[in-house]
Amino acid sequence: MSAIGRMACSISHDMRHSLTAIYANAEFLERHDICASLRADLLLEIQQAVLAMTERIDSLLKFGSGRKSSLVHARVSLVVEKAVAAVKFHPDGQKVSITVGKLSPAEADIDARNLESAIYNLLLNACQAAARSTQVPEVKVHLTEVDERIYVTILDNGPGIPASVRRTLFDPFVTAGKPNGTGLGLTLARQIAEEHGGSVSLEESNRERTIFTLSLTKSRSLPLEDLKSGRAASKPTAMDLRTALKESN
Ligand SMILES: Nc1ncnc2c1ncn2[C@@H]1O[C@H](COP(=O)(O)OP(=O)(O)OP(=O)(O)O)[C@@H](O)[C@H]1O
Ligand SMILES: [Mg+2]
Structure with missing residues (x-):
């Protein structure tokens, strides 16, 4: 349980930083003066950050179910x-x-x-x-x-x-x-x-x-x-x- 707690703490910590970055990109996307290619890059970054967070949560679930990383x-x-x-x-x-x-x-x-x-x-x-x-x-x-x-x-x-x-x-x-x-x-x-x-x-x-x-x-x-x-x-x-x-x- 203590190992799971440490892992959950680490993942929550990383997610705070990822969410800050996603929030900043979302704010940027609200602007009307950005070109289509920058808009596509910002969206891709958001998608990659969400995938990375999902992967981290999956690793916690995997660990919680007893399968060692x-x-x-x-x-x-x-x-x-x-x-x-x-x-x-x-x-x-x-x-x-x-x-x-x-x-x-x-x-x-x-x-x-x-x-x-x-x-x-x-x-x-x-x-x-x-x-x-x-x-x-x-x-x-x-x-x-x-x-x-x-x-x-x-x-x-x-x-x-x-x-x-x-x-x-x-x-x-x-x-x-x-x-x-x-x-x-x-x-x-x-x-x-x-x-x-x-x-x-x-x-x-x-x-x-x-x-x-x-x-x-x-x-x-x-x-x-x-x-x-x-x-x-x-x-x-x-x-x-x-x-x-x-x-x-
Ligand atoms: N490269 C650095 N230059 C100057 N101060 C630093 C540096 N790295 C860390 N510190 C100092 O050490 C403190 C502790 O760093 P730590 O990364 O543990 O926490 P944090 O950055 O404050 O918060 P977070 O949990 O978001 O990382 C920082 O608040 C900062 O004052
Ligand atoms: Mg820090």
Whole structure:
């Protein structure tokens, strides 16, 4: 029951973001000055968002009926690309330039929908922060692999994590500076990463930039002690990540 509760919470959280995007598109469609092709694109986006939400609800029903959701071996870059496309559909993602750097072709055992949701939450936070930058708002995404681990790095040029939430960032219902924030995005992203043998960590945050990294383990068949102790691979440093992000430009 507790697993179903966690899943329902995660799905409701994602649906709030999808509904915001659908509402924005519906408002746009009301305008009389938009051309037929833009109208068709907006409708298609609404249809895709509804299908994605239906798929998420189906996965909850499937889980509730006792059928376990299984991890599938797949290319992580495809999930990153889907998350980027989805966040561009959210009103807060439309004002920001999102650059996708080099994406390693790494494959891993993943629950693609959940992983997309975790990356989406980090990207949306980054876009919301970048929108408050004094520079042109920018978000960069990068995917690297080191031995058995895969790292998705997300950098934004926003004003950094507010001091009031720095220590409790990953706790549920911790939010600051957002009128409609529930404070669950980071909690859920970390939970999903942990289910993939990894984690989410804040690498760096100052007035000019913030870097978050989501890590996961390629194969879930590695011994648990190796995953927990990080013996499966050495972690790249914040400096490695910054260099990689610069090179990807
Ligand atoms: N990239 C970032 N730059 C600056 N602050 C951030 C960043 N990411 C997260 N934060 C801060 O951490 C808080 C918690 O983030 P979290 O994603 O958990 O919740 P939220 O974004 O407020 O709400 P939601 O549940 O809709 O995601 C945010 O309210 C924000 O203040
Ligand atoms: Mg958030």
